[in-house]
Amino acid sequence: MPYRTNVDLPAAIREHLPTHAQDIFRNAYNNAWKHYQFEGDRREEIAHRVAWAAVKKKYRKMEGHWLAKDKV
Secondary structure, eight states: OOOSGGGGGGGHHHSSHHHHHHHHHHHHHHHHHTTHHHHHHGHHHHHHHHHHHHHHHEEEEEEEEEGGGGOO
């Protein structure tokens, strides 16, 4: 189901991603949720994969922390 705010994101995402990365994840997830509405049981999995791919375009995990690629 779509996330209205970053507070609604799963704890693992809120606790590990910076706020901007959470915004990217939430927006990508919500767009994928709408786009893949006819995928049935796979809809949530697809939306999560799309969201993580969007985050990984802008952020990189280094030494356990997610950092913006333009700052690395």
